[in-house]
Amino acid sequence: MNLLKIARNIMNTKKKEATALKGLMKKMQKGKDHIMKNENFSQYFQDEPSADMFLLHYSDGQERDFSIIKSHLSSYGEIKNLVVIPGINYGFLTYSSIDSAISAYNSVNMPLNLLQFPSKPHQISLIYTPINVRELKIVQGCWCSLNVPVPGLNLEQEFITPEEEDFLANHIDELSWSPLTNRRVQQFGHDFLQENQPDIAIPEFFNFILDRLENELGIRFDQITATEYIPGDFIAPHLDAHSSFEDTIVCLSLNSPSSMNFRHPEGSEFNQFLPPRSILALTDEARYLWKHSVWNRKYDIFEGISIHRRRRISLTFRKVRNVRCECNFPSVCDRNEEKLIIEETKDLNPTSLEKDFVFDTYDKIASHFSHTRYKPWPKVDEFLKDQEPFSLILDIGCGNGKYLYDDPLCRIGTDRSFKMLEICAERGFSVFNADCLNVPIRSNSVDVAIEIAVIHHLSTSSKRIQAMKEILRVLVPNGQALIYVWAREQTERAFTDQDCFVPWHLNKVYENEEEDTKGEQSNDPDKVVYKRFYHVFKQGELESLAKEAKIDGWKFEIMKHYYDRSNWCVRLKKVKDEE
Numbered sequence: 159m160n161l162l163k164i165a166r167n168i169m170n171t172k173k174k175e176a177t178a179l180k181g182l183m184k185k186m187q188k189g190k191d192h193i194m195k196n197e198n199f200s201q202y203f204q205d206e207p208s209a210d211m212f213l214l215h216y217s218d219g220q221e222r223d224f225s226i227i228k229s230h231l232s233s234y235g236e237i238k239n240l241v242v243i244p245g246i247n248y249g250f251l252t253y254s255s256i257d258s259a260i261s262a263y264n265s266v267n268m269p270l271n272l273l274q275f276p277s278k279p280h281q282i283s284l285i286y287t288p289i290n291v292r293e294l295k296i297v298q299g300c301w302c303s304l305n306v307p308v309p310g311l312n313l314e315q316e317f318i319t320p321e322e323e324d325f326l327a328n329h330i331d332e333l334s335w336s337p338l339t340n341r342r343v344q345q346f347g348h349d350f351l352q353e354n355q356p357d358i359a360i361p362e363f364f365n366f367i368l369d370r371l372e373n374e375l376g377i378r379f380d381q382i383t384a385t386e387y388i389p390g391d392f393i394a395p396h397l398d399a400h401s402s403f404e405d406t407i408v409c410l411s412l413n414s415p416s417s418m419n420f421r422h423p424e425g426s427e428f429n430q431f432l433p434p435r436s437i438l439a440l441t442d443e444a445r446y447l448w449k450h451s452v453w454n455r456k457y458d459i460f461e462g463i464s465i466h467r468r469r470r471i472s473l474t475f476r477k478v479r480n481v482r483c484e485c486n487f488p489s490v491c492d493r494n495e496e497k498l499i500i501e502e503t504k505d506l507n508p509t510s511l512e513k514d515f516v517f518d519t520y521d522k523i524a525s526h527f528s529h530t531r532y533k534p535w536p537k538v539d540e541f542l543k544d545q546e547p548f549s550l551i552l553d554i555g556c557g558n559g560k561y562l563y564d565d566p567l568c569r570i571g572t573d574r575s576f577k578m579l580e581i582c583a584e585r586g587f588s589v590f591n592a593d594c595l596n597v598p599i600r601s602n603s604v605d606v607a608i609e610i611a612v613i614h615h616l617s618t619s620s621k622r623i624q625a626m627k628e629i630l631r632v633l634v635p636n637g638q639a640l641i642y643v644w645a646r647e648q649t650e651r652a653f654t655d656q657d658c659f660v661p662w663h664l665n666k667v668y669e670n671e672e673e674d675t676k677g678e679q680s681n682d683p684d685k686v687v688y689k690r691f692y693h694v695f696k697q698g699e700l701e702s703l704a705k706e707a708k709i710d711g712w713k714f715e716i717m718k719h720y721y722d723r724s725n726w727c728v729r730l731k732k733v734k735d736e737e
């Protein structure tokens with residue numbers, strides 16, 4: 159090779175390097191600009207060195223990238239926090255000292271300091287920030303620890319071996335999972351989710367673990383729930399029903415770390431880290447008083463370091479209770495709760511359940527209810543504003559009239575509760591007393607109907623269908639309706655049954671002294687409790703109801719169905735039934 163050729167080769171390599179470098183610098187700047195613009199983070203960036211840093215890594219933030227980022231960044235000093243968020247190309251880093259941060263900053267930000275990620279090589283870069291990562295809302299992992307101060311909570315790590323973990327998970331996966339909205343489950347022993355179902359025998363492959371638990375805790379568990387959580391799945395805060403199971407409940411985690419939130423009724427909260435193969439025993443206060451939940455997060459932050467969740471299978475071991483619960487926490491105990499058994503009949507007359515726990519209750523709580531229900535829900539409002547001007551709008555079950563506000567000429571409301579109607583009348587709205595099963599309005603006469611949080615107070619499915627039929631009847635052809643009902647799957651509350659009572663805690667200042675029937679005394683001396691009857695809807699149930707409701711050659715077309723504020727919702731249109 160002659161000299162000229164060598165020189166040209168060197169020149170070419172240098173040129174290539176320079177182009178690569180330019181490309182990288184451009185990409186870094188683009189990444190920075192993107193974050194500044196879209197996440198509005200520019201306020202968090204600063205030139206002055208600090209131990210807290212913003213980490214641009216340009217990878218997909220998955221677990222395999224995380225370990226490379228971590229081992230590289232550890233070489234500059236001790237790391238206090240390192241949060242890499244699944245699916246996001248930036249993260250957060252805190253060093254134990256500013257010196258480490260400076261040394262990382264100076265080396266990492268050098269162009270062409272590429273890290274060999276499994277996906278592809280990446281440049282990472284660091285920016286100083288004044289913000290502590292715990293305070294950043296974007297970080298949605300659960301900050302958790304191994305020992306949380308919840309009395310009666312006990313974690314034991316490595317309760318089973320990795321081989322036993324595989325053995326259990328494989329056997330369970332051979333059986334069939336039942337889907338719930340946000341996770342899948344399998345029940346063994348007594349199936350408390352499906353009433354009146356015979357017990358399912360506990361498969362033999364569980365025997366070794368039942369024996370081990372019996373040896374350790376002295377309890378032979380006879381009910382097992384297997385739950386599958388894909389990252390992002392969750393279980394809402396709940397207490398395992400006191401009346402259904404005895405004191406100690408044990409959760410065994412398979413295949414993935416996760417965390418469980420414990421919340422005291424007065425508000426304090428802790429996140430318990432759950433390593434795979436560990437058992438967590440809930441006894442006494444932890445079992446009876448603190449609600450537990452698994453949040454819908456894709457990662458947890460344990461000792462400052464983000465830990466990606468993978469597919470987790472949890473096994474919950476319980477012992478079915480045969481005697482009344484005598485726990486020391488009567489305020490949260492269901493021992494006195496009657497189980498609602500509702501007879502399905504075609505009779506549309508109100509039952510005493512509806513009279514006492516819907517009509518009467520809403521009359522009693524009307525003014526308190528009205529003070530807490532004044533803001534229209536944005537999606538309902540949007541629907542109403544979407545309608546042609548001067549459309550006639552009927553609000554069935556209008557309550558205090560929060561959707562009747564502007565434009566009273568075109569909006570009319572009905573309700574069963576006279577007290578609610580009095581409130582509407584005082585506000586000058588056009589309302590009248592009516593039952594939603596028999597609306598005294600001509601057929602084909604209203605352009606738009608809404609029925610928000612009403613149908614879930616009807617106790618039988620015949621009544622719920624009749625309510626839908628009434629909406630269909632009064633609407634003009636092509637008229638639209640919007641219906642909201644409480645979702646069983648909501649995260650705000652947990653329901654063991656679809657038919658249930660939900661308490662209303664009424665401040666005594668709202669109690670009418672002349673009335674003879676009073677609510678029950680609450681734990682709070684200033685409050686009384688009134689029960690409201692609800693039938694909480696399963697996902698898809700409202701759509702089935704809409705499909706079933708047909709009259710005189712008309713039916714509903716489902717234009718949209720969605721979840722909003724703990725409710726299942728449908729937007730319907732009255733169309734010709736061609737069948």
Ligand SMILES: O=C(O)CCC(=O)C(=O)O
Nearest residue numbers: 383385398409452472474
């Ligand atoms: O995921 C877990 O370990 C807890 C499940 C649970 O709370 C339950 O099934 O009641």
Ligand SMILES: [Fe+2]
Nearest residue numbers: 396397398450
């Ligand atoms: Fe539970």
